[in-house]
Amino acid sequence: MASRRKNYGSKKEKEVVFVSNADNKTLPNDEISERAVLSAIITEPETYYISSEIFGQEPVFYYPKNQKIYDIITELVKNNIPIDVVNITKLLRDKGIYDEVGGIEYIVQLQHSIASTANIESWCNTLREKALMRKIIKALSIGIEKCYDPEQKASSVIGTVEEEILNAQNFGSKDPIRKMEEIIKSEAFPYIEKILKKIHPEDVIETGFSDLDDVLGGGLIPGEMYVIAARPGVGKTSFALNILCNMALNQPKIPVALFSMEMTAVEIAKRLLYSIAKVSKKDILDPTLSSERRKKLQVEITGAASKFKNVNFFIDPTPALKIVDLKVRAKNLVRKHNVKVIAIDYLQLMHADDESSAESRQIEVSLISGGIKAIPKELNIPVIVLAQLK
Secondary structure (H helix, E strand, C coil): CEEEEEECCCCCCEEEEEECCCCCCECCCCHHHHHHHHHHHHHCHHHHHHHHHHHCCCCCCCCHHHHHHHHHHHHHHHCCCCCCHHHHHHHHHHCCCCCCCCHHHHHHHHHCCCCCCCCHHHHHHHHHHHHHHHHHHHHHHHHHHHHCCCCCCHHHHHHHHHHHHHHHHCCCCCCCCCCHHHHHHHHHHHHHHHHHCCCCCCCCECCCCHHHHHHHCCCECCCCEEEEEECCCCCHHHHHHHHHHHHHHCCCCCCEEEEECCCCHHHHHHHHHHHHHCCCHHHHHCCCCCHHHHHHHHHHHHHHHHCCCCCCEEEECCCCCEHHHHHHHHHHHHHHHCCCEEEEECHHHCECCCHHHCCCHHHHHHHHHHHHHHHHHHHCCCEEEEEECC
């Protein structure tokens, strides 16, 4: 790999830009996304944890000054120091790299680079993808260089390239391999023991339906996906809403969320009020109701509405969500509102991230199901998925 100097912005500001020997092309990078990620973290410090989860311990920024600023922010987090312009610039001075990154002018410029932090995960994934591409190029370049070495054997070169590619493949990911003995000792055995002793496991969330909870081993388990499948019109949505209401309204009150791709938020709210008040929509709309009956229904509906005061029950009515959008929205709900259970209504109304790769709707639904199944594992919460049967 060769390198050359290229100017950016002012005459004083210079960055080292790496290029490949083969065709003199600049390595994959996205300066706008780099600035956006840093801006998001400075503006809303909690977003750092989204970036750290995606980046892991790997450096992903292409431009050295941006990586140095991110490293400074990481150090602030490790030392429990608030992330703000003052603390960032102070630590930059302490490290002697204040001028290298453009000083307070550049930090303030970063702070005002974006209008919203909503796309932080998308920007982070872009940077990770670019960094991964650079690692792949590096791995292949090492292989090419070794191929011209007369002392190298083909098997040795292949081994080296395979190792580098594997390192690239594992870029930023946590090691998922665990020893069975440790899993049984710390998680599996204690859970089964509590069930046998009729002790309710701390992390299991009761649905409010005792018979169902008994079958499930106490309730919904974080990290698991639960599918409610039935033909149209038999009450899948009502059942899911009852479960969410039991969790949100009964003690201890649990923050829940519903992704409704079929009904609007107002429609869902109306159904909740009818259900809690134990009245039918038909009664409400009946033009022949007596004034006395109307007053009684109004009292019952008012009482139902009052139960939702200060209750963390969230609804996202966005239609035709893709898996990547669902994942981002779900993560934000967990991060901002500590949501413990999510329900999706319903699976067949979603779309795969890359619809062009799905040869049929059946394959696409399979991809959607697989994508949803990864969400509870990643967020460590139970996810209820409604599915339509023909």
